[in-house]
Amino acid sequence: MKKRNLLACGMLLAACAFFRSPAVAQEYNTTGIQDLVLIYQGGSHRLDWTVDQFRPHVVHQFADGSRDWLFDGFLFLEFKNGSGRHYTIGYEKNNARKEEWAWLIDRIFEEGKSLAALDQCITQEIRNLGKPAFKHQVVLGLPEAIRGQKDWGELDGRTMDFSEREDQIAATKWYIDELTRRFKAAKYRHIELSGFYWVAEHTKHCADLTIPLSEYIHSINKLFYWIPYWGAVGHQDWKRLGFDIAYQQPNHFFNHSIPDSRLDAACAEARRHGMAMEFEFDEKATVAHPKSSHERMVAYINHFEKNDVFNSSAVAYYCGNRGVLTLNDSKEPKDKAVMDRLARLIQMRHYKKYGLPMKNRTRVIAHRGFWHTEGSAQNSIASLVKADKLGVYGVEFDVWMASDNVPVLNHDGKIQGHVVTQTPSTTLTQLKLENGEPLPTLAQYLDAALGTKVELILELKPHATPEADARAAAAAVKEVDARKLTRRTTYITFSRHAMLELIRLSPKTPVLYLGNDISPEELKALGAAGGDYNHGVYLRNPQWLQDMKRHKMISNVWTVNHPVDMIWAIRQQIDFITTDHPDLFLELTK
Ligand code: MG
Numbered sequence: 375m376k377k378r379n380l381l382a383c384g385m386l387l388a389a390c391a392f393f394r395s396p397a398v399a400q401e402y403n404t405t406g407i408q409d410l411v412l413i414y415q416g417g418s419h420r421l422d423w424t425v426d427q428f429r430p431h432v433v434h435q436f437a438d439g440s441r442d443w444l445f446d447g448f449l450f451l452e453f454k455n456g457s458g459r460h461y462t463i464g465y466e467k468n469n470a471r472k473e474e475w476a477w478l479i480d481r482i483f484e485e486g487k488s489l490a491a492l493d494q495c496i497t498q499e500i501r502n503l504g505k506p507a508f509k510h511q512v513v514l515g516l517p518e519a520i521r522g523q524k525d526w527g528e529l530d531g532r533t534m535d536f537s538e539r540e541d542q543i544a545a546t547k548w549y550i551d552e553l554t555r556r557f558k559a560a561k562y563r564h565i566e567l568s569g570f571y572w573v574a575e576h577t578k579h580c581a582d583l584t585i586p587l588s589e590y591i592h593s594i595n596k597l598f599y600w601i602p603y604w605g606a607v608g609h610q611d612w613k614r615l616g617f618d619i620a621y622q623q624p625n626h627f628f629n630h631s632i633p634d635s636r637l638d639a640a641c642a643e644a645r646r647h648g649m650a651m652e653f654e655f656d657e658k659a660t661v662a663h664p665k666s667s668h669e670r671m672v673a674y675i676n677h678f679e680k681n682d683v684f685n686s687s688a689v690a691y692y693c694g695n696r697g698v699l700t701l702n703d704s705k706e707p708k709d710k711a712v713m714d715r716l717a718r719l720i721q722m723r724h725y726k727k728y729g730l731p732m733k734n735r736t737r738v739i740a741h742r743g744f745w746h747t748e749g750s751a752q753n754s755i756a757s758l759v760k761a762d763k764l765g766v767y768g769v770e771f772d773v774w775m776a777s778d779n780v781p782v783l784n785h786d787g788k789i790q791g792h793v794v795t796q797t798p799s800t801t802l803t804q805l806k807l808e809n810g811e812p813l814p815t816l817a818q819y820l821d822a823a824l825g826t827k828v829e830l831i832l833e834l835k836p837h838a839t840p841e842a843d844a845r846a847a848a849a850a851v852k853e854v855d856a857r858k859l860t861r862r863t864t865y866i867t868f869s870r871h872a873m874l875e876l877i878r879l880s881p882k883t884p885v886l887y888l889g890n891d892i893s894p895e896e897l898k899a900l901g902a903a904g905g906d907y908n909h910g911v912y913l914r915n916p917q918w919l920q921d922m923k924r925h926k927m928i929s930n931v932w933t934v935n936h937p938v939d940m941i942w943a944i945r946q947q948i949d950f951i952t953t954d955h956p957d958l959f960l961e962l963t964k
Pocket residue numbers: 742770771772833
């Protein structure tokens with residue numbers, strides 16, 4: 375997009391967004407294409423857009439060597455022809471005429487380049503990766519019939535006069551018809567024409583054109599796309615103007631004086647008006663660039679994650695002319711990492727929308743129950759019942775021994791000013807959890823579990839001494855065995871001593887170790903059924919998972935809350951993941 379200097383306007387809007395933020399009620403827009411990349415193509419100053427230039431936009435190769443589909447939509451747009459004529463106001467002295475419009479069409483349909491090259495690239499990659507779960511979509515930009523222009527040329531024997539609205543519309547319809555006819559005639563195998571894009575990024579000069587043009591575009595069953603800049607005239611009115619989707623440009627990447635809060639403000643503005651978001655970067659995203667904006671690209675990812683964009687919005691990607699190509703070619707690990715991170719998010723979006731491309735063998739355990747939901751709380755009976763209703767495999771919960779030797783549920787060693795192990799259960803069970811439920815004893819929790827089907831993943835917290843560990847282990851096993859829940863239970867613990875006690879007391883129940891200081895080989899020798907390691911421990915010790923598989927040990931990973939990491943666990947065929955978002959995992963794998 376244009377690198378506009380709209381800081382003052384932006385700050386004003388940001389201020390408005392801040393004060394009006396409680397009123398944000400609308401959702402982001404998800405119409406049409408999910409991940410639409412902007413391809414600046416046509417003008418003689420641009421890339422040719424050959425098969426190899428498209429390749430890193432079509433397929434991303436990750437640092438681990440794996441490859442997967444990237445963008446599912448391609449927007450072809452141009453502002454000027456490279457020889458002094460522009461297709462929308464503000465780029466050159468002279469307006470493009472019919473001959474430059476026709477020339478641009480020829481460029482779009484040129485043999486071996488542009489659309490033809492994109493189609494060819496996808497064809498080649500299908501041979502490598504198999505067919506994607508989606509059909510790649512194309513959006514084509516529309517030049518602006520600039521008001522007042524009289525030298526455009528003739529249409530049906532009549533000289534066009536763009537001071538007349540009818541002529542502006544007639545010329546644009548002619549352009550749409552030419553694109554549609556040529557696209558059909560080209561008989562591409564793997565790309566579809568989704569719609570048209572309004573190249574003007576504000577509607578100061580053209581608000582009266584978009585409505586009749588949108589009616590025409592809809593009459594031929596296509597969508598009308600728009601990407602207004604930050605604070606652009608008309609952006610709030612995008613729906614009334616006839617567009618099917620408008621993406622909010624944050625315009626943050628290009629100007630180091632704009633604070634990262636702009637990204638939050640842009641997301642709030644998009645939600646307020648039901649828009650989608652534009653992600654922006656270019657060649658300056660590399661670390662080595664003399665005016666590097668690498669950290670600004672990272673900020674886009676962080677703030678889009680924070681504002682739930684990747685989970686709930688269509689996204690357009692401005693990459694300058696060579697943003698993706700430059701990051702792809704860079705040998706700098708940070709450049710590779712940022713592009714990998716973005717590509718993982720896009721991959722996750724594909725999987726969420728179209729389903730996982732691999733078989734899922736990983737089962738989900740709700741960490742401290744299903745508590746991210748109305749009326750629930752961590753380690754509550756409600757969180758157990760709600761997890762069971764959700765359809766999880768297992769529920770994890772934390773157990774301490776109170777001072778009167780009664781096991782109770784709580785995560786931390788302290789609750790509401792009481793040290794759990796130094797307080798009698800009679801006092802602790804008077805305390806209220808966040809959902810109003812009283813803190814449960816293990817006996818009460820297990821009684822409730824009898825009415826559910828879930829596996830019970832009982833974490834025994836590490837107590838102050840080996841003797842206390844042993845007493846707590848004995849008390850927990852006694853409660854489980856008394857209810858004949860032995861075969862539905864797995865014990866987990868950070869305490870080496872408690873682990874050994876649990877193995878001794880309940881030899882038929884799997885016992886897993888939670889710490890990072892005992893390898894699977896050692897765990898096996900100690901009699902543990904497997905490892906329940908932190909995500910980072912698996913990454914730092916890639917051999918450990920292989921060792922567990924070789925020894926047929928149980929593998930569990932905690933606490934995996936990001937969908938990208940969930941996909942990682944599924945790909946690694948880890949047996950279980952423990953997550954605060956079991957609903958997200960089930961949605962991803964349904
Ligand atoms: Mg726990």
